Every structure is written in structure tokens, then in C-alpha cells.
Amino acid sequence: ETGVTQSPTHLIKTRGQQVTLRCSSQSGHNTVSWYQQALGQGPQFIFQYYREEENGRGNFPPRFSGLQFPNYSSELNVNALELDDSALYLCASSSPSNRGTDTQYFGPGTRLTVL
């Protein structure tokens, strides 16, 4: 157990809808990163939040957005869902001393299915 939790575990949405995924970081970690993992692929970096500000973004469109709260928990929002957004969404937290440069601890993921 990494201490990183995600909710919900599974989610089914239809095209065009919006979804919010949630992540609670490990105690003491102030950096949260989000990854998308399509079936049979490795995780792809979406973005990272450090002390409530976006700290780097991968090759994802603006309809993928996020937030980090003062308690360092985080949300991933996806608008105008597309079929290709179906994937496992993983969040990872890391310790304050290195802003994600070292070990990242992953949550169990949220499985999103878009119909």
C-alpha cells in the first residue's frame, strides 16, 4: 500500500460528457502527477501539480485540466469525453524534497470507460 488513494475505482461515461477523478496523495507529499494508461500501453504523463500550481504538462489537449488543493489532494477533469479517453488513470505522489524527481508512489487507478 502506497497511501495514495483514488476515486472512483470504475466509471462509465458517454461521449461528450465530463468527468472528475480524485486523488489523495501520500501523507507529507506535495507533488501529484497524473498519467493515462491505455490498454496494452505504458502510462503517459498528463500533468503534474506542485503546491497547487501546474508544474509541467504532457501532450494532452486543454480539455484535460486539473486542480490541487491546500491539503495536496488533486482532481483530474476531462471535458467533452471521446472514445479514446477510455483508459486507466493513475495519480502518483512524491515527497516534497524532490518535486517528483525521484520515486513516485502510485494509486490504484480509476478505470474510465467512454461509450
Place this chain on the structure above:
Amino acid sequence: SQQGEEDPQALSIQEGENATMNCSYKTSINNLQWYRQNSGRGLVHLILIRSNEREKHSGRLRVTLDTSKKSSSLLITASRAADTASYFCATSGGSTLGRLYFGRGTQLTVWP
């Protein structure tokens, strides 16, 4: 691309045998990590090796890093059925420090 690429894509062995997985990458790195994933669940961190290290051990795991060849290997000794999982290498470094780049992984199956 900085993305790591694992080789082989799939590996099937018997319990007690050793399993070796390789990872190659293309740009300079700060560190390289190996993660394990069971059946589409979250990733579990196994080991991290920094760019100035050549070899690291953790229990039955041995990781090597050759920065001149931009490659790493993960050796699992005396494998067990419970080692069955997907294994990913992830690189971090350069201008994109803090984000991890993963390959497609190696699917390891250990038969009892």
C-alpha cells in the same frame, strides 16, 4: 523520444528460473526506475538507479544501468508465480525533470 522501451514484450518462464528484462532509452536521464503492475492495477515501485550508478540490488532484484548504451536491465532471480506481472522502466531527467516516461512494458508469466 525520452520514452523507455522494454524488451522482450513478453517473457514466460518456470518458477525458480531467472527473468531478465531490458530497457533502452534515447536521451540523457537523471534516473531510471522499474515499476511492476498486476492486472491493470496501480504501479508498484521496485527500484531506482541514478545516472551515476551502475548496479543496484534489492532482495531478488538486480538492476544495471549503462548510460553509454542508454540501456538498463532488471534481473529477478529465483522467480515465483507471484512475480507474474507487467514490468515497466521509467526514465526521468533533462528539461522534463519530475515527469516519468514509460515504455510499453514486459509481461512476465511465471509458471508454477
